Amino acid sequence: MTIADGGELPARLEGKFSAMVVCWILGLGSLVSWNSMLTIGDYYYNLFPNYHPSRVLTLVYQSFALGTMAILAYNESKLDTRRRNIVGYLLFFASTFMLIVLDLATSGRGGVGPFIGICAIVGCFGVSDAHVQGGMVGDLSFMHPDFIQSFLAGLAASGALTSALRLVTKAAFGKSDNGLRKGAMLFLAISTFFEFLCVLLYAFFFPKLPIVKYFRSKAALEGSKTVKADLAAAGIQTKEDQGHGGNAKQLERLSNKQLFIQNIDYALDLFLIYVLTLSIFPGFLYENTGEHKLGTWFPLVLIASYNVLDLISRYLPLVKFLKIESRKGLMIAILSRFLLIPAFYFTAKYGDQGWMILLVSFLGLTNGHLTVCVLTVAPKGYKGPEQNALGNLLVLCLLAGIFAGVALDWLWLIGKKNAF
Numbered sequence: 195m196t197i198a199d200g201g202e203l204p205a206r207l208e209g210k211f212s213a214m215v216v217c218w219i220l221g222l223g224s225l226v227s228w229n230s231m232l233t234i235g236d237y238y239y240n241l242f243p244n245y246h247p248s249r250v251l252t253l254v255y256q257s258f259a260l261g262t263m264a265i266l267a268y269n270e271s272k273l274d275t276r277r278r279n280i281v282g283y284l285l286f287f288a289s290t291f292m293l294i295v296l297d298l299a300t301s302g303r304g305g306v307g308p309f310i311g312i313c314a315i316v317g318c319f320g321v322s323d324a325h326v327q328g329g330m331v332g333d334l335s336f337m338h339p340d341f342i343q344s345f346l347a348g349l350a351a352s353g354a355l356t357s358a359l360r361l362v363t364k365a366a367f368g369k370s371d372n373g374l375r376k377g378a379m380l381f382l383a384i385s386t387f388f389e390f391l392c393v394l395l396y397a398f399f400f401p402k403l404p405i406v407k408y409f410r411s412k413a414a415l416e417g418s419k420t421v422k423a424d425l426a427a428a429g430i431q432t433k434e435d436q437g438h439g440g441n442a443k444q445l446e447r448l449s450n451k452q453l454f455i456q457n458i459d460y461a462l463d464l465f466l467i468y469v470l471t472l473s474i475f476p477g478f479l480y481e482n483t484g485e486h487k488l489g490t491w492f493p494l495v496l497i498a499s500y501n502v503l504d505l506i507s508r509y510l511p512l513v514k515f516l517k518i519e520s521r522k523g524l525m526i527a528i529l530s531r532f533l534l535i536p537a538f539y540f541t542a543k544y545g546d547q548g549w550m551i552l553l554v555s556f557l558g559l560t561n562g563h564l565t566v567c568v569l570t571v572a573p574k575g576y577k578g579p580e581q582n583a584l585g586n587l588l589v590l591c592l593l594a595g596i597f598a599g600v601a602l603d604w605l606w607l608i609g610k611k612n613a614f
Contacts, residue, residue, distance in 0.1 A: 223352075267450075505562065
């Protein structure tokens with residue numbers, strides 16, 4: 195079968211709902227392993243009480259993610275998106291499974307050796323994240339906006355799912371011998387299953403959906419070379435001579451530099467969203483919120499509150515009047531979030547647990563809502579190859595914001611007794 199004409203969107207969008215469900219699962223798989231690591235943070239604090247595991251592991255993860263993403267974004271137009279995403283999900287699967295193997299091999303003991311091993315595996319998580327998140331956002335940027343919204347909702351769902359399971363496992367295993375370890379192993383086993391499911395869905399099911407084939411065919415006609423392998427997997431062969439002669443002008447595309455300059459405000463939006471979020475979540479919530487009536491449950495409740503509101507907020511832009519499309523409006527909303535920094539500082543110092551839960555919920559609500567608004571509005575008006583490139587550039591800025599936020603998170607330890 196040769197490539198179809200990429201004209202108007204067909205009246206019947208065959209496979210749209212199935213594609214949205216698969217995108218949601220693929221989004222969940224993109225972060226479920228890492229969110230499992232964050233959610234079982236109490237287990238790692240028990241094993242490595244002096245190593246600040248939530249802060250150190252997050253810094254390692256984001257360092258590898260940012261470095262890898264910078265390389266991939268620079269070479270985006272030359273990469274095979276299918277191979278990139280499958281390699282990313284396979285690496286997630288193998289790394290998550292290795293965490294289980296490492297824990298079994300060390301019998302759940304602490305110490306420098308096991309901690310270094312965990313850091314190495316978390317570095318692999320970062321590499322996987324750069325492959326998958328940049329590849330998927332770029333791929334979905336030239337498809338229906340509902341697909342990228344579903345993918346982003348899946349990212350948040352991984353956090354909500356792991357938080358809910360953590361609360362259940364803490365209640366179930368809390369008083370048993372090695373209860374923390376049993377809960378952690380259950381988490382990692384579930385994550386390993388989801389990563390394997392994502393490999394199967396992306397490799398064999400997603401490329402064969404009619405609506406996905408349509409958008410990839412359209413992108414190929416506009417000059418995208420990153421979709422060739424996915425189209426081949428769906429039984430569609432691109433014509434090598436397409437794009438010559440009369441179509442030369444159609445295949446012209448903006449350079450990455452031009453795309454970045456035209457969308458520098460969107461890039462800054464994502465950077466600032468995640469600088470703020472990661473300067474508070476998760477390190478501050480584990481180490482700087484003090485003692486409260488909920489005791490050891492308090493950090494878990496905070497993490498769960500953030501994750502649930504982050505998930506809910508990613509569906510709010512589906513309500514038209516709640517979606518922010520103004521570039522100026524987005525920037526004002528994002529800059530106003532920085533008022534949360536003094537709010538968290540004074541609440542941790544003087545407030546009770548109810549106010550802290552409210553603040554964390556608001557942090558999650560604004561994080562998810564603004565992320566979806568930016569990533570669904572930015573690609574509009576560009577051709578398929580440009581949308582793919584822009585998606586990669588925006589994810590790079592998002593990861594840069596996460597890295598900066600993780601680094602700034604250490605400033606909360608200044609003046610704290612026995613912090614280092």
